[in-house]
Amino acid sequence: MGHAIVLKNLKKTFGETVAVRDLDLTVPEGALYGVIGPNGAGKTTMIRMILSILFPDHGELTVLGRPSALEAKDRIGYLPEERGLYKKMRVGDFLVYMARLKSLDGNVSQRVKEWLGRVDLADCEQKRCEDLSKGMQQKVQFVAAVIHRPDLLILDEPFGGLDPVNQRLMRDLVLEEHRRGATVLFSTHIMTHAEQLCDHVVMIHRGEKVLDQTMAGIRETFDPHRIFFVPLDPDSDIAKLRAIPGVRSVTPDGSAWDVALDGHANAASVIPALVTAVTPSRVEIRRPTLEDVFVSIVTGDASTAVDDDARLRAALRVGGQEVQR
Amino acid sequence: MKKILYVAGREFTSTVTTKGFVFGILVTPLLLGLVIFLMPRYLTKAPPKVEGQVVIIDPTGVVAESLAAHLTPERFAERREKTKRDLENATPSVFRRQAAALPSGEAAIRQSIDTALGEVPRLQVLPLPGGTSVEPEKEALKIALPKPGTGPAPRLAVIVVRPDAVRPAEGTDTFGSYELFVRNKLDDRLVDDLHSGMRDAIVAARLRESGLDPARIKNLTSVQRPGSRTVTAEGERTTNSVLNMLLPMAFMILLLMSVLTSGQYLLTSTVEEKSNRVVEVLLSAVSAMELMTGKILGQMAVGLLVLALYAGLGVIALVSFATFGLIDPLLLVFLLIFYVLAYFTFASLMAAVGSAVNEMREAQSLQMPIMMVLMIPWILWLPISREPNSMLAIVLSFVPPLGNFVMLLRMTSQSPPPMWQAWLSIAVGAAGAYASLWFAAKVFRVGMLMYGKPPSFGTLIRWARMS
Numbered sequence: 001m002g003h004a005i006v007l008k009n010l011k012k013t014f015g016e017t018v019a020v021r022d023l024d025l026t027v028p029e030g031a032l033y034g035v036i037g038p039n040g041a042g043k044t045t046m047i048r049m050i051l052s053i054l055f056p057d058h059g060e061l062t063v064l065g066r067p068s069a070l071e072a073k074d075r076i077g078y079l080p081e082e083r084g085l086y087k088k089m090r091v092g093d094f095l096v097y098m099a100r101l102k103s104l105d106g107n108v109s110q111r112v113k114e115w116l117g118r119v120d121l122a123d124c125e126q127k128r129c130e131d132l133s134k135g136m137q138q139k140v141q142f143v144a145a146v147i148h149r150p151d152l153l154i155l156d157e158p159f160g161g162l163d164p165v166n167q168r169l170m171r172d173l174v175l176e177e178h179r180r181g182a183t184v185l186f187s188t189h190i191m192t193h194a195e196q197l198c199d200h201v202v203m204i205h206r207g208e209k210v211l212d213q214t215m216a217g218i219r220e221t222f223d224p225h226r227i228f229f230v231p232l233d234p235d236s237d238i239a240k241l242r243a244i245p246g247v248r249s250v251t252p253d254g255s256a257w258d259v260a261l262d263g264h265a266n267a268a269s270v271i272p273a274l275v276t277a278v279t280p281s282r283v284e285i286r287r288p289t290l291e292d293v294f295v296s297i298v299t300g301d302a303s304t305a306v307d308d309d310a311r312l313r314a315a316l317r318v319g320g321q322e323v324q325r
Numbered sequence: 326m327k328k329i330l331y332v333a334g335r336e337f338t339s340t341v342t343t344k345g346f347v348f349g350i351l352v353t354p355l356l357l358g359l360v361i362f363l364m365p366r367y368l369t370k371a372p373p374k375v376e377g378q379v380v381i382i383d384p385t386g387v388v389a390e391s392l393a394a395h396l397t398p399e400r401f402a403e404r405r406e407k408t409k410r411d412l413e414n415a416t417p418s419v420f421r422r423q424a425a426a427l428p429s430g431e432a433a434i435r436q437s438i439d440t441a442l443g444e445v446p447r448l449q450v451l452p453l454p455g456g457t458s459v460e461p462e463k464e465a466l467k468i469a470l471p472k473p474g475t476g477p478a479p480r481l482a483v484i485v486v487r488p489d490a491v492r493p494a495e496g497t498d499t500f501g502s503y504e505l506f507v508r509n510k511l512d513d514r515l516v517d518d519l520h521s522g523m524r525d526a527i528v529a530a531r532l533r534e535s536g537l538d539p540a541r542i543k544n545l546t547s548v549q550r551p552g553s554r555t556v557t558a559e560g561e562r563t564t565n566s567v568l569n570m571l572l573p574m575a576f577m578i579l580l581l582m583s584v585l586t587s588g589q590y591l592l593t594s595t596v597e598e599k600s601n602r603v604v605e606v607l608l609s610a611v612s613a614m615e616l617m618t619g620k621i622l623g624q625m626a627v628g629l630l631v632l633a634l635y636a637g638l639g640v641i642a643l644v645s646f647a648t649f650g651l652i653d654p655l656l657l658v659f660l661l662i663f664y665v666l667a668y669f670t671f672a673s674l675m676a677a678v679g680s681a682v683n684e685m686r687e688a689q690s691l692q693m694p695i696m697m698v699l700m701i702p703w704i705l706w707l708p709i710s711r712e713p714n715s716m717l718a719i720v721l722s723f724v725p726p727l728g729n730f731v732m733l734l735r736m737t738s739q740s741p742p743p744m745w746q747a748w749l750s751i752a753v754g755a756a757g758a759y760a761s762l763w764f765a766a767k768v769f770r771v772g773m774l775m776y777g778k779p780p781s782f783g784t785l786i787r788w789a790r791m792s
Contacts, residue, residue, distance in 0.1 A: 048774070051608075051609055053605065053608050053609070053774060054774070070612055073609070073610060073611075073612075074610075076609065077609075078605075078606070078609035079606075080602075080605035080606060080609065082602045082605050082776075083602055083603075083605065083606055084601035084602030084603040084604075084606070085601065085603055086339070086597075086598075086601065086603055087597075087601060088339065088343075089339065097331065097335055098606070098610065100331050101328055101331055101332070101607070101610035101611055102610050103327070103328070141606065144606060145606075145609075
């Protein structure tokens with residue numbers, strides 16, 4: 001299997017600011033990659049370089065086997081973060097125009113109708129773009145990105161500004177494109193989206209790649225070795241659990257207990273012991289969230305000197321503001 | 326290439342289908358054209374046939390008769406014929422062809438007069454002696470007109486001649502005049518005829534009173550004014566001074582207007598794409614260069630439409646006034662060439678400005694220097710059209726953005742420059758257009774994705790150097 005995207009040593013600066021430094025990335029064909037990181041991390045710059053909208057200061061890149069996306073434009077679908085429509089143009093006309101620009105021939109308007117039906121906008125074909133709601137516009141833009149059945153689909157913050165129902169619709173559409181065989185690369189600053197969707201995560205922080213792993217690998221590597229334990233009787237003796245081998249510490253966290261395990265201990269062998277010691281109403285192995293992973297990576301890196309963990313988390317969840325230094 | 330055409334096509338249709346364009350650029354000139362086309366037709370149309378009575382209260386006793394002679398149908402027809410011929414004689418060159426088609430010779434003129442006789446007013450002149458009371462006579466003017474052909478001839482006018490109209494009152498030097506009372510809604514051409522008839526009649530009476538022969542005086546005082554003829558190495562032609570001034574001006578306005586319109590539309594649509602954030606979607610499908618080229622070509626088509634419309638209008642106007650022969654069709658070809666050159670030079674700068682700013686408001690200041698340059702031809706128009714071969718004119722013909730305008734001015738003037746200068750000016754203009762395109766392409770690529778503080782012109786130049 002070939003590679004849809006290969007980046008080597010990519011670097012881009014804007015004046016004094018280094019947007020992307022020494023970035024290496026390989027995306028195999030047919031993969032579903034998520035690029036995460038807070039706003040201003042360099043995600044959009046990286047994507048723009050992949051698409052040859054911006055050109056790197058140095059480094060090499062290959063897109064769909066070509067040295068520049070310009071040579072493969074018609075096989076790429078792109079939903080930019082800064083997206084818009086011609087206000088006065090009709091939705092149908094806009095999509096036909098975009099499809100033509102992507103060298104789609106044949107019965108384009110038929111294809112446009114089909115797609116509008118799939119995203120619940122069948123009755124909007126004759127409407128002017130400015131008359132659509134923001135969420136509807138976003139769906140139209142998504143259709144514009146995929147109407148020519150691209151081999152590589154690049155989505156920059158595809159879920160921003162959508163309500164939960166449309167987020168789900170968008171997710172299904174992305175997965176459908178992935179199943180069709182398209183390589184999908186999408187960026188988001190909202191970690192849960194990446195968790196739900198992708199099978200491989202690339203994390204970018206301040207222009208540098210800090211993580212490049214499959215979701216399964218991440219769960220393994222960043223396994224917190226913790227168990228979430230809610231005793232059935234709130235007055236149970238916490239010391240009983242502390243005594244169990246493999247348990248490093250137990251800290252009460254509201255009505256629940258947070259059980260931390262030793263590095264070598266196996267949750268599968270510890271849990272039966274916990275359950276026999278204190279009857280639980282709920283026991284659960286804690287999964288690492290991407291948020292945790294991200295924060296642990298960033299705070300673990302001394303050079304970045306992020307002192308306010310909570311602020312960083314808030315930025316990742318809300319994503320509205322750039323992390324202040 | 327196909328993509329460029331798609332971009333151009335969208336640019337063109339989205340511009341020409343806006344209400345602003347349709348009303349501002351299309352409907353206005355079409356209305357204007359209609360007026361220009363219909364005016365001469367209306368002017369040469371004969372007035373409606375009038376029949377009626379003109380009462381003249383003449384205390385002098387000598388004016389009424391002359392007036393009656395002046396208002397006979399034959400004299401009317403003769404005068405009409407003469408006006409027609411004078412009018413046509415005043416229009417040169419092409420008219421000559423038409424004149425040949427008109428009947429010539431005494432017999433033909435007679436015949437033409439006879440045909441005209443059917444259409445001229447038929448007026449009865451009813452002289453009344455001096456001292457007749459005016460008020461009762463005026464009463465008849467108030468009676469409604471009967472249907473044509475029925476009843477007695479209606480009274481159309483009452484003329485009261487002053488007793489001292491022919492001979493000054495005792496002890497003075499000044500002559501009296503006359504009063505004219507007319508029916509409501511009387512054709513104003515008839516009123517003019519009455520006035521001129523009265524004038525002629527009174528003048529003739531006064532002359533006779535002084536012992537002079539009116540016919541002889543008329544002969545003595547009339548000097549035919551010939552049109553001047555311009556003598557050149559190629560031969561002689563009739564000078565038409567009004568057109569000599571108007572033609573270069575018309576061409577320059579056409580050129581400026583089409584360049585300005587399409588350049589402005591290009592700026593607007595570029596800013597719109599950027600502020601709408603649609604540009605990045607587009608850039609994922611076409612390269613910046615393709616996008617810019619497509620946009621420039623699309624708006625060029627808009628400019629050509631405007632140009633064709635107005636130039637066509639001009640041609641229609643000239644044809645309907647039977648003066649098309651005054652323009653060398655080759656000039657229209659040069660107009661097209663200079664339009665393309667001037668357009669490319671300005672439009673690419675407009676595209677550069679549009680790509681650099683975030684909103685229309687910010688474009689104003691960057692646009693200023695470009696607009697200033699476009700204003701220079703206006704300032705130069707007079708000196709250059711007066712002296713098309715002065716040193717200033719020759720030098721400016723080869724200064725890129727101005728050369729296109731200056732050269733066109735000179736070529737439409739009465740002493741056009743040698744052809745080699747025209748071709749050289751076109752070559753320099755093309756080089757200028759290319760340089761401007763090159764600059765714009767560089768700025769466009771950087772500018773389209775640059776948001777934030779609007780740049781200065783210096784920044785644009787730095788971008789061009791940078792990329």
